[in-house]
Amino acid sequence: MSKAVDTLRHVSAIVAAIxxxxxxxxxxxxxLVEDLDLDSLQVVEIAVRAEEEIGMPVDDALLTEPEMTVEQCAQVVNEAAAQKALT
Known part of the structure; x- marks a missing residue:
């Protein structure tokens, strides 16, 4: 199983819980906003929980785009994790 698929599953679980x-x-x-009716605080909570899992900051500003999908959210988390791997 690829890291991207694993991250997508984790993010989906976080989003479902929130x-x-x-x-x-x-x-x-x-x-996140249009289909799941999440507000800005709930979107920030997604970033916080993802940060706790990967141990690297996730830019919640990237997640607040009105058209942000769960898949795009997982990509943002993957990019943050990739940055951690480089350091």
Missing amino acids: ADRPVEEITTRSR
């Missing part, structure tokens, strides 16, 4: 929905309802194309 959105208070079953993980089965969360798809890669689910938009």
